Amino acid sequence: MHEPTIGPLLRAYRKDAHASQGQLAAWLSDRAGRPVTRNEVSRWEGESRLPTPFWQKHLAAALDADADALRRAVDRAKTKRRLLQCENHQPEGGDVQRRAFLGAMAGLAASASWPVLPQPKPGQRLGSSDIQRLLNETARLRRLDNYFGGADTYKLYATVLKETQDLVRNASFSSETERNCKAVIAERAQLAGWAAFDAGLHAEATEHYEISFEAAKEAGHPALAGNALAFLAYQKVTFKKPSVAMAVASYETAKQHATPRVRALLLERMAWTHAVAGQPNEAERALAAAAETVHLASDRPEPDWVFWVNEDEIKIMTGRCWTQLRRPLRAVPILEDVLGRFDDTHARDKAIYLTSLAHAYLDAGEIEQSASITQQAIDLAAGVGSVRPIERITKVTSRLRPHRSLTAVSGVLDAAKALPTAR
Structure with a gap:
């Protein structure tokens, strides 16, 4: 039997206490020294709002409930919200299909593994349709990061990366298809690296980013290679000393071949490195270039791995850079x-x-x-x-x-x- 989210659990505790919503609100107001209304209790039970840790503590005391059980129920409600959001979200990116995307979400929520990629028979040849299938599946995988953290997605991403490497190792293909396969590996290694970084697995993240960089070079894909370097630079900023040289190299590697959104992404990450390094003028120049570049038109489609890069993303990074540089009036x-x-x-x-x-x-x-x-x-x-x-x-x-x-x-x-x- 599934454990309840906070609404049903709170309702059950209140009924066991033979209290109305108004009575519970009065108890909470007395105990907490802060007013809370019957309508707020109703919103908690309907999960249109969720009780904060402060109110969870007082709910546990007022209802003689297990505080940890209430906290876990709130966490389940938050996960439920994210899944519902996914159900209403039509992902961008070519032929990415909503049904398949929701299948991925359901599989992750149930802690099931992603479907194993079909392994080629000896001598089986991969072609353009196989590459497109892999790219579509990568787009679905990427969108999980909108709603889940790396601790939720890392095992999935790492498994899919290994399966992809095995698939490519055992197949045959033309030289062009081989380059495209290497580009898919580069994308999936970046997904795995990001999830590892987000989960605090920094050695694993570095390994995946380095795999991505090598695969991107073999694919002749400078934009993906630049993005791998940008990930490595971002990791150094967060946990070691900032590497301005690496951040600049990530942009220089990609800029001649990259689409506008890719250049904007690499510029904003370079700006962050400058900000952490205490270089306000350099950070401001990179941010200004990113803000201008993100609006440029292109005769080439943007890669799916920058689907989320837009004006608001650049603004967020701008605010974060000014905060890092202790300029609150600008941030x-x-x-x-x-x-x-x-x-x-x-x-x-x-x-x-x-x-x-x-x-x-x-x-x-x-x-x-x-x-x-x-x-x-x-x-x-x-x-x-x-x-x-x-x-x-x-x-x-x-x-x-x-x-x-x-x-x-x-x-x-x-x-x-x-x-x-x-x-």
């Missing part, structure tokens, strides 16, 4: 604007971006507003299979801790304790 308006349009179903990414906004408010001396934004990030990060939001929230809360005498800050610090410990 806050940009991040407030774009995050107001950012869908909560992309919980991991929005939680990460909100922490940049929280840092910017701290730099501006707006402590309580920073705490409020951090609470939003905590609510989104709960149950997400990624170490990155936790790591970023931890950095914000460490800066908030000297202000724990403020009620808003103490509540956020308590809520952060319920999150898993970052590696």
Whole structure:
């Protein structure tokens, strides 16, 4: 029997306590010292809104319930929301079929493995239709990252990469098809590398990115090779010293052959490296170039692996760079604007971006507003299979801790304790 999400579980606890929604609201208001209405309890039970860790704690006390059970039920509700969002989402990218995409989602949610790729018989020849099938399947795989963290997707991506390598190793093909197969391996190795990075598996991520770079070179695909270098540079920025040389090389490798969105992506990642390295002028130039480039027309189709790159993506990176450079007056308006349009179903990414906004408010001396934004990030990060939001929230809360005498800050610090410990 499936465990319930928070709405049915909360309803069951309340009925066992022989309480109405209004009575529960009154109990909570008395216990928490903060007002909560009957309508809010109704929204929790209907899951149009979910109780935050603060209210989960007081619900557990008021209803004599298991606090961990409530937290897990909220996490299941968040996963349910993301799956429903996927059902209503028609993925872009050529012949990617909605039914197949939903099949992938259902398989992942059930922890089932991706269907094993058919292995060629000795001497079987791969052709253009096989390449297209592999590209379509890669597009479906890529969209899982919109809704799930690397801890959820890494095993799937790594398995599919290995199956693809085995498929290509045992097949025969023309020289052109061989190059196209190598490009597919490069794309899938980048997926596996990104998921490993997101899950905190940094040695595995580096290995996959290096496999991608070599495969892209063998394919004669400079844009994919540049993207592999950009991933490696981003990893160095996050966990080691920033490698400006590698970030610049990623753009230089690809720029002559890349489409506008690919160039914009590599430029914004280069800008981030400059920002972390404390180079504001270089970061600003790269951001300006990315903002201009993303709108350029092209007579070539954009590759699916940049389907998400648009004006808002460049704005988010711009706000993050200005936060990194401690320019809150430039960062806050940009991040407030774009995050107001950012869908909560992309919980991991929005939680990460909100922490940049929280840092910017701290730099501006707006402590309580920073705490409020951090609470939003905590609510989104709960149950997400990624170490990155936790790591970023931890950095914000460490800066908030000297202000724990403020009620808003103490509540956020308590809520952060319920999150898993970052590696």
